Amino acid sequence: xRIRYWFLVFSLLGVFASGVSADSRxxxxxxxxxxxxxxxxxxxQVIETIKVEGKPAGVALNPAKKQVYISTPEGGGFAVLDGExxxxxxxVKVGGASLGITADRKxxxxxxxxxxxxxxxxxxxxxxxxIKTITVGKSPSGMTVSPDNRWLYVAxxxxxxxxxxxxxxxxxxxxxxxxxxxxxxxxDSQGKRxxxxxxxxxxxxxxxxxxxxRLATIKVGxxxxxxxxxxxxxxxxVTNQDDSTVSVVDTATLKQIEVIxxxxxxxxxxxxxxxxxxxxxxxxxxxxxxxxxxxxxxxNTIKTGEGSRAFGEFIAR
Amino acid sequence: MKKTSLLVSTVLFLFTGLxxxxxxxxxxxxxxxxxxxxxxxxxDLIKNYDDMSWHPGIKSVxxxxxxxxxxxxxxxxxxxxxxxxxKAYDAAKFSYKYKITDMSSTGTIKHAGQDEPxxxxxxxxxxxxxxxxxxxxxxxxxxxxxYYRAYVNNNPPAELNEEAADKAVTNxxxxxxxxxxxKVGSGSxxxxxxxxx
Numbered sequence: 001x002r003i004r005y006w007f008l009v010f011s012l013l014g015v016f017a018s019g020v021s022a023d024s025r026x027x028x029x030x031x032x033x034x035x036x037x038x039x040x041x042x043x044x045q046v047i048e049t050i051k052v053e054g055k056p057a058g059v060a061l062n063p064a065k066k067q068v069y070i071s072t073p074e075g076g077g078f079a080v081l082d083g084e085x086x087x088x089x090x091x092v093k094v095g096g097a098s099l100g101i102t103a104d105r106k107x108x109x110x111x112x113x114x115x116x117x118x119x120x121x122x123x124x125x126x127x128x129x130x131i132k133t134i135t136v137g138k139s140p141s142g143m144t145v146s147p148d149n150r151w152l153y154v155a156x157x158x159x160x161x162x163x164x165x166x167x168x169x170x171x172x173x174x175x176x177x178x179x180x181x182x183x184x185x186x187x188d189s190q191g192k193r194x195x196x197x198x199x200x201x202x203x204x205x206x207x208x209x210x211x212x213x214r215l216a217t218i219k220v221g222x223x224x225x226x227x228x229x230x231x232x233x234x235x236x237x238v239t240n241q242d243d244s245t246v247s248v249v250d251t252a253t254l255k256q257i258e259v260i261x262x263x264x265x266x267x268x269x270x271x272x273x274x275x276x277x278x279x280x281x282x283x284x285x286x287x288x289x290x291x292x293x294x295x296x297x298x299x300n301t302i303k304t305g306e307g308s309r310a311f312g313e314f315i316a317r
Numbered sequence: 318m319k320k321t322s323l324l325v326s327t328v329l330f331l332f333t334g335l336x337x338x339x340x341x342x343x344x345x346x347x348x349x350x351x352x353x354x355x356x357x358x359x360x361d362l363i364k365n366y367d368d369m370s371w372h373p374g375i376k377s378v379x380x381x382x383x384x385x386x387x388x389x390x391x392x393x394x395x396x397x398x399x400x401x402x403x404k405a406y407d408a409a410k411f412s413y414k415y416k417i418t419d420m421s422s423t424g425t426i427k428h429a430g431q432d433e434p435x436x437x438x439x440x441x442x443x444x445x446x447x448x449x450x451x452x453x454x455x456x457x458x459x460x461x462x463x464y465y466r467a468y469v470n471n472n473p474p475a476e477l478n479e480e481a482a483d484k485a486v487t488n489x490x491x492x493x494x495x496x497x498x499x500k501v502g503s504g505s506x507x508x509x510x511x512x513x514x
Contacts, residue, residue: 032345032513223442242416242444244404264414264444265343265463284345284444284463306513307345 024272025083026279026315027068028288029056030305036070037304038086039279039288041272041315044300048086052079058099059268059312064107065125071101071112071311078112080128083316092128094121100141101312104167105149113140113154120154122170132170136163142185142196142226144313146209153209155182155196162196162205164212176212178205184226184269184311188233193251197224197238204238206254216254220247226311228269230278230293237278237291239266246280246289248296258296262289268310281310341441341465344483344514348460348490352503356451359458359501360411363447366390366403371500372493384413397421397437404444412448428474438489439481440464458497460490483512 026039029052036056038048054075061068061083068081077094078101081087100113109131110123118138122131137156145152145167152165156175162182163175179198187194187209194209202224206216221240224247228237236249239262246266248258263282266289271278277299278291286308290300352359362371367380367390380390388403400419407413422434445462464486468477475481491508498506 242442264446283343284461 024316026270026272026288026310027059027061027070027081027083028268028281028304028308028310028314029059029070030286030307031055031057031283031309032307033305035305036068036081037308039302039304041277041279044290044302046302046304049305050081050086050088052081052088054079057309057311058101059310059314060101060103060110061313061316062103062107062110062125063316067103067107067125069101069103069110071098073097073099073115078110090128092123099311100143100154102143102145102152104145104152105147109167111143111145111152113143115139115141118156120152120165134165134170134172136165136172137161137175141183142311144185144187144194146187146191147189148191151191151209153185153187153194155185157181157183157199160198162194162207162212174212176207176214178207178214179203179217183224184239186227186229186236188229188251190233193233195227195229195236197227199223199225199241204236204249218249218254218256220249220256221245221259225267226269228271228278230271230275232275235293237269237271237280237293239269239280241265241267241283244282246278246291260291260296260298262291262298263287263301267308268312268314270310270313270315272315279310279315281308281314283307283309341469342479342514343442343463343465344479344486344512346462346464346483346486346490346513347511348462348487348494348508349457350494350498350506350508351452351455351457352498352501352506354456354501354503355454356411356449356456359456359497360449362497362500363449364408364411366406366413366415371496372489373496374489374492384408389418390415394437396423399437410448411450412446414444414446416444426474426476428468428477429470429472433468433474433477435476436467438485439467439477440486441467441469441482443486456501458494460494462486462490479514487512 024041028037036050040047054072058071066083068083070079080089096114096117103110121133137159139157141157142155154163166173180200182196185196194207204218222242225239238247244264246260263285265283268281280289288302369375377393392399401415405414420436425432443464450457466482
């Protein structure tokens, strides 16, 4: 009885997992080419290249509305793509230099960080009307939203801090210091821990995602750029821009357990919905490395466009 | 007439202001030259990491005699020294990658109330790859450099801005590739430079 029950659960999980991966696409911004490469993660092929002017850098996905947001630092805003038809829907003007971008978990709002204006602007994803501009720290960059949709986290790069914004009030609840120049950040699937890649101090800060209490600091490689979790939050992957590597951190022991060679200037990093394949955009090499989180080996390299950055959560879940 | 020039300067001013307000952005410079010589012959000239006698701007190089990853070389130029670390070496592909880890300064300037050192090469976080590819019996030599401007804050001084960085790197890559072409007997070949950021 019990055996059959588990068998059924695993079969369902299997069906679910393969169903998800069939639809999953990775959106890679090619900053120097002014384009976005769309990778079908099942065939591991680029199936479309979409022209997006303004040095596209950041990526955010909105599965509920089937939209993809691409920040364009030199276009002073972001582009909205149809995630299914792979066409451009509209352009939204924000002003300044938009870089970090993310959407809430329900897909109702999109948040855009402005590198120079030290603010995060909130837009409605139906009308793209501006809801509010929230002043944060200096040079806000990476952002992510907690799984319960309560908090938006923002890395304030020049202030060496992370702010926690209450999404019910759209105001800052708390700000805490982390390592030097935090850039990419990630929250675990339980909303318990927040990780930041600190570019200037070559380490990762681990925070309690609710209280923002500092839990640990972990040494990684040179100029870490962004972070992503895999295998049920048990491993954290960190791109080290200047080492051409990805550090693997065991989140139980909070120690670096492996260093994987990828392409040159690895930047954006995202985990596939299968929770096992980790995609890394290599800026210098114009390609994407795919890491198997179980074997900790690079299993594929996919050619994209020039200056692949893909800053943000770029694979549809 | 006066009005027009005023307008032009205003527009230029606005544009420059905008460009300067920008934080440092990583640049990628690709310099290539195609020479009428076998790729293996060209590689033979440049393959030793601690030998840059082929480059006219570099007076001497001190290395550890190896082409091992992590090898350090110190270049002496007319105006100071540059220390570089070998990041990758691939003899089969005729290519190596390195990065600048340290530079001496050639003096300081006052900017925004601070003393700013002027590094030998006015760049930040510089990494490059030098490679030779066979193109139907000819050799295409490619030197790709990535770097930021030397000034990390907003509003850089002229000595440490993007233009200064591009000019200095162009000079290193162009004079180096021209010298290689000359040494392998293909002196009239032209260097192509492409800068993206």
